Every structure is written in structure tokens, then in C-alpha cells.
Amino acid sequence: MATEVSAASMRKLLNDPADVVKESLAGLAAAHARVLRYDAEAQILTRTDAPVSGKVALISGGGSGHEPLHGGFVGKGMLDAACPGEVFTSPVPDQMLAATKAVDGGAGVIHIVKNYTGDVMNFKLAAEDAADEGIHVESVLVDDDVAVQDSLYTAGRRGVGATVLLEKIAGASAERGDDLSTVAAIARRVNERARSFGIALSSCTPPAAGRPIFDLPVGEVELGIGIHGEPGRRRGPLGTARELAREMVEPVLSDLKPGGSRVLAFVNGMGGTPELELYLLYHEVDKLLRAAGLEPTRNLVGSYITSLEMAGASVTVLELDDELESLWDAPVDTPALRWGV
Incomplete structure (x- = not known):
């Protein structure tokens, strides 16, 4: 049943806004019990075989x-565990430590950390606690966003779309039996070879706030946004998909x-953009890449790292080599990505 939490500003499928994350995680686990399980006390998701x-x-x-980031990517060939915080809020070190202990199989654990201040600090504390318990942890930072150098949430570049690609490729490396240093090196290689840029056509409304994060007048676009509704590098008039594709691809390739x-x-949807538009945008991106002498031998189109119901999209380009391409093609079995199984 739809609940109108705030008639003036927010209509969402909710019970109590304070419980939205916990209830959503329980639903994810109920829908995908074959591949993952939910520890409600620790508020973590793990593979069923972990x-x-x-x-x-x-x-x-x-x-x-x-x-679906990150819980939707828990399963064979990708993540062993995910630690979800409240909406747009970092999980706490206790969650991260609980996840680390729950999935440690004796070969070490990799923490994949998007470059946001809270995530970086809390994962660092969890890694130190895990080391005290004899678990070897390697941390890999994701910072692929070329739009801005620093933002409201970061020192340095934000971690955005490349996170999905890194989790898939590093997950395949771990699944084939690579050791800790090898998996970490492959994950870092993905980050080094990937760049992203996002745009917003609307804001989004966090359930606890009940109002949009920012106001974007009709006919305008925010260029270079982050996944928490952070402002981008500039705001301008909304152009055609062809023009917007160029605004995203050119800084990505230049960097x-x-x-x-x-x-x-x-080509990633931010949560409120239909596939009709995402595939149209991909067509423009594909043409621009080929015009630059590049061949998109692999692709991904859909909403995989979102910002609630924000309308908009991001483009991530990853330079491939034989190994990265092979690892991308390797089997994966998660709620959000599944092939080869």
C-alpha cells in the first residue's frame, strides 16, 4: 500500500521512514535467498556459502x-558481503568488522571503498580492528569521477560508476583463486583505467528528509553530480541527448x-531514467567513442548505482586489456548481475 508521507513533497512506498533500510534489506534477502542472506542484528548481507x-x-x-549497489552485487563472482548504511550515510565500523569476520575464509579480505570521507574513515577503523583479530585486510579506493576534484563529501575525486565494474572484475579474480595481492592489484588496475561523469535532470528526496536535496528548474541540467545529490561543476540548459553525451564523454576521455x-x-541510470532513454544515450556514447578511435567491445546499460529516484545518468569508460575482458566475462550470480551460470 502506498503511504503518502508528506503530501507536499514526498510520495513513496514506505511504512516508517526510519525503518526503510532494514525493511528493504529483509525484502532483498527474501527475494534472493538462493544467493544471499541478511544478518539483521549486524545489518550486513553475505553470500549464502560464506x-x-x-x-x-x-x-x-x-x-x-x-x-542495487552494494547488496545487489553479493553472490558468486562478485562481493562476499555488503555493509549498507542508512540512506546516503556511511555504515559504521562495527558493521564492516562483522562482515569481515563473517566472510573471512583464511585468504584475506579486500575492502572496496568509494572515496567518501565517512566510508574511508570507517573502513579504515574496521580494517585496523580486523588486523587486531589476525585478519589480513587490503583496502582499495575507488575515485573515478572526473567532474570535480573535491566535493561536499570527499577530499579528492568521488567513487562512482567504476565501483560496479571493479566489484565484478575483482570478484571474478577472487573466484578463480587468485591470492590477496593479485586480487587487490587487479582491483586497483580497474580504478586506474576507469573514468566517470554524471548528470542530473532532477533532484531526489531522501525518505527521512521529506524534501528534495536541491532545486533544479525545468529546462536545466546539473553537470557533474555525485550520487548523493551533490552539485556538479556547473548548471546549464537541458540540451539534446547527443549534446549531453558529448558533455560526459569528452571530459572522461580527456582525463x-x-x-x-x-x-x-x-551507461548508468540514476534511478528515475527509463531504459528507453538510457539506450538512446548509449547509442550516442557508442558513436562518440568510435569517432575517438575506440571500440566498445563490452558494455553495460541500466540502473546499477543510483541516487534514489533522481532522473539522470552517468557514463563510465574502462580501458580493457585481455585479462580484464576475460574477468568481466566470467560467470557471476548476484541479484543484479547474472550471466554464465
């Missing part, structure tokens, strides 16, 4: 509201400077 003896474990997390020709092109 811990996997002798396998490097991968953990990521962050504020909720970006679904990435790919040395090879093969790339993975990821």
Missing part, C-alpha cells in the same frame, strides 16, 4: 539509496587518455 575456505573475500558498502582501443562503456 565464508568460502581459501578464497579471498570482497566486501563493500556505503549509504543506502544507491540500489583517461586511453592507450589502447578496447573499452567497456557503462
Whole structure:
């Protein structure tokens, strides 16, 4: 039943806004009990077969509201555990430590950390606590956003779309039996070879706030936004999909400077953009990449790292090599990504 929490500003499918994350996680686990389980006390999600003896474990997390990131990527070939915080709020170190202990199979654990101040600090504390308990943890930072150098939530570049690609590729590396240093090196290689840029056509409304984060007049677009509704590098008139694709692809390629020709092109919806528009945008992105001498041999189109119901999209370009391409193609079995199984 739809609940009108605030008739003036917010209509969402909710019971109590304070319980939205916990109830959503319970629903995710009920819908995908084959691949993941939910520990309500620790507020973490783990693979049903965790811990996997002798396998490097991968953990990521962050504020909720970006679904399917990260819980939707828990399963074989990707994450071993996810730590969801409240909406747009970092999880706490206790969650991260609980997840680390729950999935440690004796080969070490990798923390995949998006570059947001709260996430970085809390994962660092959890890694130190895990080390005190004899668990070897490697932390990999994701900072692929070329839009702004610093933001309301970060020192340095934000971690955005490349997070999905890194979790998939590093997850495949761990699944094939690579050791901790190898998996970490592959994860860092993905981050080094990926760049992203996002735009917003509307704001979003966090359930606890009951009002949009920012006001975007009709006919305008925010260029270079983050996944928490942070402002971008500038605001301008809303142009065509072709023009907006150019606004995203040009800074990505200018910063990435790919040395090879093969790339993975990821067009991501921010939560409120239909696939009709995302595939139209991908068509424009594909043309721009080919015009730049690049070949999108792999792609991903859909809403995979979102900002609640925000209308908008992001583009991520990953420069591939033979190994990264093979790891991308490897089987994966999670609620949000599934192929080869």
C-alpha cells in the first residue's frame, strides 16, 4: 500500500521512514535467498556459502539509496558481503568488522571503498580492528569521477560508476583463486583505467528528509553530480541527448587518455531514467567513442548505482586489456548481475 508521507513533497512506498533500510534489506534477502542472506542484528548481507575456505573475500558498502549497489552485487563472482548504511550515510565500523569476520575464509579480505570521507574513515577503523583479530585486510579506493576534484563529501575525486565494474572484475579474480595481492592489484588496475561523469535532470528526496536535496528548474541540467545529490561543476540548459553525451564523454576521455582501443562503456541510470532513454544515450556514447578511435567491445546499460529516484545518468569508460575482458566475462550470480551460470 502506498503511504503518502508528506503530501507536499514526498510520495513513496514506505511504512516508517526510519525503518526503510532494514525493511528493504529483509525484502532483498527474501527475494534472493538462493544467493544471499541478511544478518539483521549486524545489518550486513553475505553470500549464502560464506565464508568460502581459501578464497579471498570482497566486501563493500556505503549509504543506502544507491540500489542495487552494494547488496545487489553479493553472490558468486562478485562481493562476499555488503555493509549498507542508512540512506546516503556511511555504515559504521562495527558493521564492516562483522562482515569481515563473517566472510573471512583464511585468504584475506579486500575492502572496496568509494572515496567518501565517512566510508574511508570507517573502513579504515574496521580494517585496523580486523588486523587486531589476525585478519589480513587490503583496502582499495575507488575515485573515478572526473567532474570535480573535491566535493561536499570527499577530499579528492568521488567513487562512482567504476565501483560496479571493479566489484565484478575483482570478484571474478577472487573466484578463480587468485591470492590477496593479485586480487587487490587487479582491483586497483580497474580504478586506474576507469573514468566517470554524471548528470542530473532532477533532484531526489531522501525518505527521512521529506524534501528534495536541491532545486533544479525545468529546462536545466546539473553537470557533474555525485550520487548523493551533490552539485556538479556547473548548471546549464537541458540540451539534446547527443549534446549531453558529448558533455560526459569528452571530459572522461580527456582525463583517461586511453592507450589502447578496447573499452567497456557503462551507461548508468540514476534511478528515475527509463531504459528507453538510457539506450538512446548509449547509442550516442557508442558513436562518440568510435569517432575517438575506440571500440566498445563490452558494455553495460541500466540502473546499477543510483541516487534514489533522481532522473539522470552517468557514463563510465574502462580501458580493457585481455585479462580484464576475460574477468568481466566470467560467470557471476548476484541479484543484479547474472550471466554464465
